[in-house]
Structures are given as C-alpha cells and as structure tokens.
Amino acid sequence: MTxxxxxxxxxxxxxxxxxxxxxxRDKGGIWSKFDPxxxxxxxxxxxxxxxxxxxxxxRRQNLxxxxxxxxxxxxxxxxxxxxxxxxxxxxxxxxIDDLHERAGSRxxxxxxxELLKARCLHCExxxxxxxxxxxxxxxxxxxxxxxxxxxxxxxxxxxxxxxEIETALLEADLFVAIGTSGSVYPxxxxxxxxxxxxxxxxxxxxxxSDNAHLFDGADYGPASEAVPxxxxxxxxxxxxx
Numbered sequence: 001m002t003x004x005x006x007x008x009x010x011x012x013x014x015x016x017x018x019x020x021x022x023x024x025r026d027k028g029g030i031w032s033k034f035d036p037x038x039x040x041x042x043x044x045x046x047x048x049x050x051x052x053x054x055x056x057x058x059r060r061q062n063l064x065x066x067x068x069x070x071x072x073x074x075x076x077x078x079x080x081x082x083x084x085x086x087x088x089x090x091x092x093x094x095x096i097d098d099l100h101e102r103a104g105s106r107x108x109x110x111x112x113x114e115l116l117k118a119r120c121l122h123c124e125x126x127x128x129x130x131x132x133x134x135x136x137x138x139x140x141x142x143x144x145x146x147x148x149x150x151x152x153x154x155x156x157x158x159x160x161x162x163x164e165i166e167t168a169l170l171e172a173d174l175f176v177a178i179g180t181s182g183s184v185y186p187x188x189x190x191x192x193x194x195x196x197x198x199x200x201x202x203x204x205x206x207x208x209s210d211n212a213h214l215f216d217g218a219d220y221g222p223a224s225e226a227v228p229x230x231x232x233x234x235x236x237x238x239x240x241x
Contacts, residue, residue: 004087004238008172008199009075010190011093011100014179014206015223019066019099040154049135049146056150057132060115064130068103071178071227076104078231085238090168094180094187096152109168111159111187113152121147159186169193175201176230179223182209191215204230 013021038044038051045052079089091108093100096115100108118129125141138145153159169175175194182188191214194201203215204226212218219226 004082004085005173006088006090006171007078007082007234008090008169008175008190008194009092010175010177010180010187011075011091011095012178012180012184012187013095014181015071015093015227016066016069016095016097016099017179017206018069018071018222018224019097021063021066021095021097021099036155040152041156042154043156045149045154049149052149053133053135056115056152060130060132060150063097063115066097066099068099069224071223072099072103072105074228074231075100075178078234079105079107081235081238087238090172092165092168094184109161109165111153111161111165113150113160115150115152117151118148119151120144121149123147126151162186165190166193169199170197172199175199176204177201177209177215178204178227180205180209182211202230 038048039055075089075091079091082089091100091105093108093110094112096110096113098114098116116128116130117126118133119126120139120142122144123139123142125139127140133148133150135146137148139148169190170193172194175191177191180187188211191201191211195214201215201217203209203212203218204223205212205218205220206222207220208218219230
C-alpha cells in the first residue's frame with residue numbers, strides 16, 4: 001500500500017470470548033442456555049422487567065470483572081498507527097461490552113448499544129451505569145421510576161448508527177470482520193455491501209462464519225492470536241509503504 005488505507009473493522013462476540021464474555025449463537029453460547037424472547041425483547045421487558053434486569057445485571061457484573069485481551073489491544077495499536085500515517089480505522093462492534101475502549105480504541109461505534117449505559121423509556125435520557133438496574137430506580141433526568149432499561153438493542157429493535165456505519169464502510173479500502181457469526185443482520189450483510197462496492201474483504205474467526213464464502217481472504221484461530229498476527233501484517237505494510 002503506497003498510501004495509508006482506511007479500514008472498516010466489524011467485531012462480534014468472538015473477539016471478547018477469550019476475555020470471559022460468552023458468545024451468543026455458538027454451541028454452548030448464551031442463547032443455547034436462555035430464551036432470548038424472554039430476555040431480549042421490548043415485550044419481555046414489559047412483561048417481566050425484574051427478570052430481564054436480573055439477566056443484564058449479571059452480565060454487567062461479568063463485564064466489569066473482565067479485561068481486554070490481545071485482540072482488543074492489537075486493534076487499538078492499529079488505530080493509532082493508521083492515524084499517525086494519515087489513514088483511519090472505522091471500528092464498528094456488535095458487542096455491548098467496553099473492552100475495545102479499555103484496550104485503548106478511541107472511536108468505537110456500538111451498533112447494538114452498550115451494557116454500561118441505561119436508557120429511560122419515559123424521556124430517552126441515556127446515562128452511564130455500573131450498578132444493578134431495577135424497576136425502583138428513578139431517572140435522574142425526568143425523575144420517573146420504572147423506565148430505566150439497559151441501553152442495548154433487543155430483538156425487534158433497529159440497530160444504532162446505521163447511516164453512519166454505511167457511510168464509513170463505503171469509505172474503506174478493506175473490510176474486516178472479526179469474531180462474527182455471519183448470521184445476524186444487518187451486520188451480516190456488510191460483507192456483501194463491501195463486495196458490491198469493490199472493497200476487498202477479510203475474515204478473522206475461530207472457524208468459518210455462515211457467510212465465509214463471501215470473503216476474499218481469511219485467518220482462522222483464536223482472536224487473541226489471529227488478530228495480532230493480522231495487525232502486524234498491516235503495520236508492516238504501513239512501514240513499507
């Protein structure tokens with residue numbers, strides 16, 4: 001590469017699995033143990049908010065005890081190196097954890113929301129939270145209780161920042177998907193969008209995703225090993241360019 005490139009990186013649950021955060025659709029994943037229709041829909045929250053809060057409170061405490069792994073750190077290094085060279089990394093994650101940020105990534109788009117935030121159903125105020133949520137909690141903005149919900153995108157809801165994500169993708173010189181199942185839309189459709197725009201595509205995953213055939217290249221193995229190797233290749237190309 002003669003000029004510093006713009007990369008679009010999409011990450012999924014596989015990048016955080018080695019940090020102790022469960023994946024969703026793999027064998028033994030979260031949705032094999034829990035019914036998402038009873039825990040991750042607006043209807044479930046309306047019917048039994050206490051049950052939904054208990055599930056997400058446990059996941060929030062698990063996240064707070066977790067730490068970024070080498071895959072997160074590698075992407076933060078790549079972001080810094082690209083910016084220094086005049087390029088850019090658009091980092092979009094399906095994950096609701098903050099491990100990218102804790103590893104040093106400065107610009108992260110959370111298309112499925114963030115577990116360490118809460119949103120008021122009454123006034124739509126979004127606030128940081130690291131404590132358990134409950135139906136008794138009042139919103140600091142409007143003062144009403146009973147409406148604080150996890151700031152995450154549930155089944156049946158539209159992911160966040162869709163226009164911003166598509167604009168960033170179409171600016172990219174390379175599309176990379178890391179730790180994604182390839183089965184959750186609209187994210188699973190981004191590789192097809194990249195291909196139609198003539199953007200090279202690359203997959204990094206523990207094993208081939210459901211849409212692996214759409215990628216031009218791939219690296220398979222644990223994210224903590226495969227992502228740093230990929231990043232070192234990119235950094236070498238930057239130095240040579």
